[in-house]
Amino acid sequence: MKLSFVIPVYNEEENIPELYKRLKQALANDFRDFEYEIIFIDDGSQDCSIEVLEGLHNQDSNVKAIEFSRNFGHHIAITAGLDSAEGDFVVMMDGDLQDQPEEILKLYNKLREGYDVVYAERANNKSGLINRASSLLFNWLIRKLIDEPIVINGTIFRIMTRQAVESVKLLRERNRYIVGIIGWVGFRHASQKVEHDKRLAGKTKYNLSKRLSLALSAIFSFSSYPLRLIVKTGLFFVFMSFLVGAFIVYKKLFYGVPVLGWSSLISAVLIMGGIQIIILGVIGEYVGRNYIETKNRPLYIVKKYLHK
Numbered sequence: 566m567k568l569s570f571v572i573p574v575y576n577e578e579e580n581i582p583e584l585y586k587r588l589k590q591a592l593a594n595d596f597r598d599f600e601y602e603i604i605f606i607d608d609g610s611q612d613c614s615i616e617v618l619e620g621l622h623n624q625d626s627n628v629k630a631i632e633f634s635r636n637f638g639h640h641i642a643i644t645a646g647l648d649s650a651e652g653d654f655v656v657m658m659d660g661d662l663q664d665q666p667e668e669i670l671k672l673y674n675k676l677r678e679g680y681d682v683v684y685a686e687r688a689n690n691k692s693g694l695i696n697r698a699s700s701l702l703f704n705w706l707i708r709k710l711i712d713e714p715i716v717i718n719g720t721i722f723r724i725m726t727r728q729a730v731e732s733v734k735l736l737r738e739r740n741r742y743i744v745g746i747i748g749w750v751g752f753r754h755a756s757q758k759v760e761h762d763k764r765l766a767g768k769t770k771y772n773l774s775k776r777l778s779l780a781l782s783a784i785f786s787f788s789s790y791p792l793r794l795i796v797k798t799g800l801f802f803v804f805m806s807f808l809v810g811a812f813i814v815y816k817k818l819f820y821g822v823p824v825l826g827w828s829s830l831i832s833a834v835l836i837m838g839g840i841q842i843i844i845l846g847v848i849g850e851y852v853g854r855n856y857i858e859t860k861n862r863p864l865y866i867v868k869k870y871l872h873k
């Protein structure tokens with residue numbers, strides 16, 4: 566039996582050695598009879614992450630690394646890891662020790678109860694308040710909006726069987742929300758409560774705008790609800806215009822005065838203009854994403870593999 570670990574890193578030079586140490590310890594304690602490989606994906610780091618990885622790789626052939634030619638993003642880095650993982654079971658985790666190596670056994674044990682994907686549910690989420698609130702909101706929203714009956718859970722930390730990984734590898738879309746993709750392929754999913762920790766060193770690599778763009782990617786690639794919302798908005802305004810029309814006729818018939826006013830006119834024009842621009846923007850999002858997909862570029866470019 567072989568375990569693969571897929572760990573994307575972006576400027577995590579301070580965290581990698583400690584993560585490696587704790588992972589080795591966890592493997593020695595909990596997975597003594599397993600072969601394993603630890604695949605780090607260096608997502609275009611500007612610090613010394615790749616040198617640290619080279620050092621580890623030279624002393625331990627179980628450590629492998631994929632160096633990207635630039636920053637391609639967290640979810641694409643994970644994809645590269647899945648592409649090259651060879652294990653019977655694949656564990657995905659972040660490189661900042663928020664996902665703790667000591668908890669992997671719990672995920673594995675749950676998987677052996679007969680599941681294909683077991684994702685971590687954070688028992689004591691240590692993320693900041695804003696992060697927690699925004700991910701709660703996002704998870705609620707995506708569950709509401711999603712078109713297909715798939716399991717979506719926000720955490721990356723999870724273990725998968727080879728069959729699930731092979732299926733995930735078939736989906737090559739560029740608007741990549743990996744958690745949604747893993748949900749989309751189906752199979753049996755389960756959650757497992759695990760302890761969560763604070764980031765060991767460094768700062769989060771996800772600022773608000775990156776978070777927002779991931780959320781939009783998820784929504785636009787897994788839901789056509791925004792398009793249906795446009796139709797609903799249009800219907801609503803048609804309905805409103807009937808009401809207003811009826812009101813004007815009523816005023817004219819019974820009081821002899823049609824509604825006057827520059828203000829009411831201009832506000833109606835501005836509201837309608839604004840709504841039309843928003844609608845165009847929503848359609849533009851789908852068109853733009855469609856354009857990116859049709860270009861069919863490779864998902865990532867590798868500068869160097871440190872394998873063997």
Ligand code: UDP
Nearest residue numbers: 573574575608638639659660661769770771
């Ligand atoms: N990461 C990455 N590419 C990026 C951003 C982040 O590979 O463009 C990695 C990062 O090094 C970390 C993981 O993705 O291992 C999660 O990022 P982070 O901890 O900053 O996110 P947070 O936990 O704050 O949501």
Ligand code: MG
Nearest residue numbers: 659661663764
């Ligand atoms: Mg983190």
